[in-house]
Amino acid sequence: MAYKDEQLIEEKVFKDPVHRYIHVRDRAVWDLIATPEFQRLRRIKQLGTTNLTFHGAEHSRFNHSLGVYEIVRRITNNFADRERWNREQRLLCLCAALLHDLGHGPFSHSFEKVFKLDHEQFTQKIILGDTKVNQILKKVSADFPEKVADVIAKTYSDKLVVSLISSQIDADRMDYLQRDAYFTGVSYGHFDMERILRVMRPMDDQVVIKSTGMHAVEDYIMSRYQMYWQVYFHPVTRSAEVILSKIFQRAKVLYEDDSYQFQLEPTHFISFFEEKVKLSDYLKLDDMIVYYYFQQWQEEKDDILADLCYRFINRHLFKYVEYNPDPQINAGMELYQLFKKAGINPEYYLVVDSSSDLPYDFYRPGEEEERLPIHLLMPDGGLKELSRHSDIVEAISGKKRTDHKLYFPKDRIQAIEDTDLKKRILDILYGKE
Template identity: 50%
Template structure:
């Protein structure tokens, strides 16, 4: 086929030279990703972050294409060129199962975007499956096995999912660009120059150690400054409580939701199939939320209004020792009329920027290995003092969310709110 290009603000041009890849991009299941935001609640805080899963998946494909081009040309003795199309297809489709407000929705309705990704790839009912089967009857299963980490060639698996993979490299650069921050920037060109395959996976030339360090520090900073931003997490708590209220109300007033949110019914009834999942996207959900703003249920209408109009909950941090003492704050919130089931929430976010391989763990990580001039391989933290300080260390916090009204003391409930404020010191829980 003639080369197709997509103009991209992160990678300049995304090049498509294979008909299978181009047809996958044009499939209806992949086009749905245009209507699913990459970081939906982050966009409430960083207003430029309106980019979609579609743009991210194209970016992951482009990085995978560049890597496989390098491997095909420089490392044919250790890399099988027959694996290149598989790698590019898995990179393109790795997030095709993400749904509307993906992670928040998953927690409430017990869905799994990775399971949906594999079902979209392997179901004979999808356009994606039909395109993949043109390569070979077992090609859809191969692509799915790369995504679920069971494909036998660890080189391919690590390019799609590891501590430094095509997925992470694109979302750091892309989320950083659209969020308007510089934390996620790193030297992708240098990393692509030093990446290379070995028998059991992927390594990086020791001469590129500082580029890999830069990548890991960028990842750490993006999580601390952007992904874990308190305001973004506030919107997640608000969305979670809004959907929880709708789920409860459905039990007593199903007719209302048949009119205002028909595509959610299979999820309220725990009977959702793939077609039901694919019928939802961010736009559909936002339309439902806007209709709920006029609901006769005060809680549903208020939560919907708060979410649509960005009236966020406030928060304080707390530790594991003080969690039981939050009950007093909940009592005070309830005493002035807020139902704590829907107007409070605990959000816990922690991240492990980097870790070595620990086989005793349930999901051990694939460590980053560097290859030296003599051919010996050494784990990154044994070379880098900077990475050693990050290795095995978890960063993050626990936050308790509550209505902003609790901070306003010039009304009838001022004494209650003053008591509430006495437990807060500089946005942290006061022991």
């Protein structure tokens, strides 16, 4: 029997708090899970610094990746006898779902921003590079790694396959919303996934939803909206992310300063600081490695690096106020100078952080990013774009919400001995001018 068709003698299952059980029967999937590159995801938290806000958010990218695989497995089973579904794509869908987050680094998006990296590019490098994952995928067929990488890059020729992994209603989002809600303990991310899976239908270039399932999709979209603003963009989590990014920024500055000698050399980060990141270096990094450096760097001679690491390790985070960069630009500039006068380096201790989200949108010609809308399959066989049929979705379509916060160490401001200077800083921050 060809490797691509090989099944395990006995089905393997993972007990899962979200999907109850995750089922594996394909030999290729089972072998991929056992690779070092996939096992590394056990050591990378799904939600980065969110556990400093919601203490239960300790789940990993490994959990999530298995969850996305399980949802796609159920979808492809449901599609098995449908006219517009190509059964030959099943294993490709399962492998792409399993491996879609393979390239995430420690603390995920914060880490990417600091070093200008893209986890999807690293996912493709792992799939196509000299790795165990690549060896297993090649056993399916010589061009199978390229196919999996193309699905993740959204360049694969069969857009239906891509839409299962990446669209406005895909297996990735359906898993992380429920999983993140479960582990953070909030109620926002829950929706009727079983109903959505039952009303999904394969079309030529995307998955569509039977019109009878519209209300379940509305619930899903509102769940996503709430999760972003109540969990993912929580200001305390963002405070931790600000400090995390400033630690790396400071460490890079010190590395580039030939006169500074680290007590613990940043060996694991050198290729990142030099912007010559090798795949082997990338794969050595996980949350545990980063925590080790931060723990040790609390003892560094550089006061800024030591202080920032202490804050991160011990959850001694920055405070924040609402801040609108345009009308408050003069106040921001004055604060910058006042911080310098007070001996508080504003490059590291006065930070504007912005978050924005677009909960749902439809394609608008001429836009940079093409968003494939969610289509409803009507009783007459025609398709109707979701916001044209749902008043709830229409109300939020295309409405991008942006939020700005100004972060600062209130304890350091309170410690300023010049009372007039301290009062002026606090008056500006808290709008008492």
